[in-house]
Amino acid sequence: MILKRDEPLAPRTSYRIGGTAEYFFIPERMEEVSQAMSYCRAKGLELRVLGGGTNVLVGDRGWPAVLSLERFKHTDAFGPYAKAEAGASFPAFVKKLADNSSKGAEALCGIPGTVGGALLMNAGGHYGEIGEFVKRVKVAEPDGRLVTLERDQCGFRYRDSDLKNRIILSADFEFPEGDRDEIRSRMRDIFQQKKASQPLHSHSAGCVFKNPPGLAAGRMIDECGFKGARIGGAAVSALHANFLTNDDHASAADMLELISKIRGQVKERHGVELELEIKVWS
Incomplete structure (x- = not known):
């Protein structure tokens, strides 16, 4: 070590x-x-x-x-099955799934980070979530024991899971078989949609807030007039109001102040308490 x-x-x-x-x-x-x-x-x-x-x-x-877990990067896909260690690149794993004709991979394109992070938050979007395809997950429990959890023990739900108090080490997946060319074509379409509506090349951490049931956090933030707003080097993206970007040497304090202002205004105008999707270490 x-x-x-x-x-x-x-x-x-x-x-x-x-x-x-x-x-x-x-x-x-x-x-x-x-x-x-x-x-x-x-x-x-x-x-x-x-x-x-x-x-x-x-x-x-x-x-x-x-x-x-940067040394834990092995992935494999064979027939309907796939395996990945937690430190593996999630975009690279999704590409491998598409090459393997794994139907459902298209729903996961354009999501950055690692496989472990994707599992922890049950990453996904309008078209599906990673938790749908999990068979089992190997984790380290808080006491250090290494155990394997079946899918129904993981508690996957919207942008969350019961894995957050454990350290994810690897996972096994199962996907239905699809048409490789159709999957790749659908991935290109979804990625272009994201590229047009999200600041993919900025220093951001994706959507800052979870969407409340039946509502869109970005739309509510936009309606409060926050697009383009900034505090210090932290800014609300002009493309998507649920993305905050580090435009000019922002500090965490800048980001947290902007987050607090957004939550306060959305609460006042819409009566909704926005819940963070990103993790804050402070």
């Missing part, structure tokens, strides 16, 4: 925001994940996992103990 001290976290996140990790663990075997957890328990440190950093806002003071 590799242990780094005072590791900068901002370069490891899509926001490019955040302080340092006092302890930064990079295990090379699954058993070393349990060792890192034990080490942190002994020191009274709360250990958090950083995957692709595409759905997290790290505080300006960083976080005491962080674990990266």
Whole structure:
């Protein structure tokens, strides 16, 4: 296992925001994940996992103990089945699924980050979610035990799961077989739709807020006049109001102040309390 001290976290996140990790663990075997957890328990440190950093806002003071699964990248797809380790690139895994004629892969295109992060939040969009295709997930429990959970033990739901208090290590999937050319064509269409309506090339963490039942968070934020609004280097995207971007050396404090203003105005105008989709480490 590799242990780094005072590791900068901002370069490891899509926001490019955040302080340092006092302890930064990079295990090379699954058993070393349990060792890192034990080490942190002994020191009274709360250990958090950083995957692709595409759905997290790290505080300006960083976080005491962080674990990266960047060495856990193996994926495979064969017939209706697929396997992936948690640190694998999710876009690369989705491409492999499409090449394997795995129907449903098209619903997952354009989602950044790692497989572990996608499982944790049950990533998806209008066309489907990753949890639909899970067979089982291997995790490290809070006490360090390595266990395998069947799909119905994972609690997949809209942008959430019961995996959040565990460390995801790998997963097995099952997909229906489809037509490879149709899947690839549909992926191109969906990606172009996202490219036209989302700031894919900006420093953002995707949608900041979950959509309330039957409502669209972005539309409500837009109706409050926030498109283009900014605090410090943090800005509301002119393309999609549910995306906040780091336009000019934003701090986490800038982002959190903008988030607070948006929530307050949406609550006042629409009577809706917006729930965060991104994870905030502060």
